[in-house]
Structure formats: structure tokens, C-alpha cells
Amino acid sequence: MSVPQIKATQLSNAGPSAPVLIAGPSLGTSGTALWASTAALLDGFTVIAWDLPGHGNSPAAADGFSMEELATAVSRLVEAAVSAGDISAAQELHYAGVSLGGAVGLQLGLDFPSTFKSLAILCSGAKIGDADSWEARAETVRNQGTPAVLIGSAQRWFAEGFIEREKGASAALLHSLQDADRFSYAFCCQALAAFDVRSRLAEIQVPVLAVTGAEDAVTPASFAELIADGVPGGRSAVVPDAAHLVPAEQPADTAELLGSFFRTAQ
Numbered sequence: 001m002s003v004p005q006i007k008a009t010q011l012s013n014a015g016p017s018a019p020v021l022i023a024g025p026s027l028g029t030s031g032t033a034l035w036a037s038t039a040a041l042l043d044g045f046t047v048i049a050w051d052l053p054g055h056g057n058s059p060a061a062a063d064g065f066s067m068e069e070l071a072t073a074v075s076r077l078v079e080a081a082v083s084a085g086d087i088s089a090a091q092e093l094h095y096a097g098v099s100l101g102g103a104v105g106l107q108l109g110l111d112f113p114s115t116f117k118s119l120a121i122l123c124s125g126a127k128i129g130d131a132d133s134w135e136a137r138a139e140t141v142r143n144q145g146t147p148a149v150l151i152g153s154a155q156r157w158f159a160e161g162f163i164e165r166e167k168g169a170s171a172a173l174l175h176s177l178q179d180a181d182r183f184s185y186a187f188c189c190q191a192l193a194a195f196d197v198r199s200r201l202a203e204i205q206v207p208v209l210a211v212t213g214a215e216d217a218v219t220p221a222s223f224a225e226l227i228a229d230g231v232p233g234g235r236s237a238v239v240p241d242a243a244h245l246v247p248a249e250q251p252a253d254t255a256e257l258l259g260s261f262f263r264t265a266q
Helices: 031-041 067-083 100-111 131-144 146-157 167-178 182-194 198-203 221-230 251-264
Strands: 008-012 020-024 046-050 093-098 118-122 208-213 234-239
Touching: 008 031, 020 031, 020 067, 020 100, 031 046, 031 167, 031 251, 046 067, 067 100, 067 182, 093 100, 093 251, 100 118, 100 182, 100 198, 118 251, 131 146, 131 182, 146 167, 198 221, 208 221, 208 251, 221 234, 234 251
Parallel strands: 020 046, 020 093, 093 118, 118 208, 208 234
Antiparallel strands: 008 046
């Protein structure tokens, strides 16, 4: 196990004094495909989206990693951006992540409590699924590649009618899954298999917004409510007409929710 190397893409730039949103991906997606539409609508924020190992612009992982190590990778990414002058030390930092990226957000709240002013956890949970199912999916993808989970992912990711209505957005997301490194994807599944911070939510001291899509069968509203109830500064929200990839499915609603939350988070 080791801290993986990850890369990020700046999706918008609101200027040198603007707050910065570090946006995290869902398993199988690239940060750009998932977050570009929301970033374009999130006025007043610079948005930087990171990619999971072997997804998007990030190199494939040579070894497995834990959720703690993924959170460390994000923290190092932020530190490197500050050192390079891409982010000013004076700029306010917020985090939002979807599904696996949301789990990383909870881990960041536990392990790096002073890095982000607030956390938005979208379509995620303090524990997602069960270990046996994740291990089985990891084995399938290792042996058959990510195309083996393409149809199932499309069924989980999108609310009814989205693929037909938004052909470009859905194609970009499904292509990012098809192009993902199969071994890195499997390592992500194993990180999710071991992830469970339900008993530690009260340790997170920054404000947290837990968001779910009204049609999300993977991480339903009860998952968001558990986070909101467990974190001292937690709250939850439901986005209508969306399933598991809220920022891509409902970018206007997502931008409004996040912008309001980040601006009022204390």
C-alpha cells in the first residue's frame, strides 16, 4: 500500500483572491467529465478537479491504496499547488466529492481538519456497499477490464432519460470509465471495501453538506442523513431528477447548493 500519484485540472478561474473548490470524482469518472458543467455555473469560485489513479489525467497506480492514502494524495496535491503559486495561501479552500470522491472528503475531514473550510459530500456515504461486493467487482474488472461494468454503471449513474437528453455529457462520462486503467479501478474498489467511518463522524469539526440524488439507488437519502446527523456541523439536501452523478445531471442545482453552502459555512 502506498500514497498514489494524482493529477488535477483547473476547470474555472475566478481570480487570485477567489475561494477555491477542490472537486473529487466518482469511481470510473474523470473530474473534468463529472464537474465541468457545474464549474461553469459556480460563480465566484475557482474550481480544480482531481482524478483518481488511472482515471483521466492521473497515472495508473502500481500498488493498492487505502482511503487514508487517497486523502493524503489530495492534501499533497493542494500543498503542491500552493507551493507552485497556483493557489494562494490566503485563498479559502473548500472540498466537494462524489461517491468515492465524497468518501475521500470525509477522510480529509478526519485526517486534515485544517485544510478545508467546509466539505460537500455528494452521492456518497460513511460506508458504501459491502466488502464482498467491492472485492467481486475488483476481480471482474481486473480480469475483464472496465467495459465489463459499463452497462451496470450507466444504470446506476443516471436518472431515467438523462442519457437520451444529454448525449454529450453521458458519453463523456461513460468514455472516462471505458478508458480507466483496470488495475487502478480495482484498487479503488478495494479501498471502498475497507472504508467505514460511521463511528468517527462526530470527529469532523468543519461544516459538512451531504447531498443525494432523489433517484440514487446506490447512496440514497438515508446515507446523506446519517452523515448530517453524525457530523456536528452537518446538514443534508436532496437534488430532484438526479441519480448518482448529481454535478453532471443537475449542474445548476448543484452549483446553487454548493455556492450557498460554501459562502455561509463558518
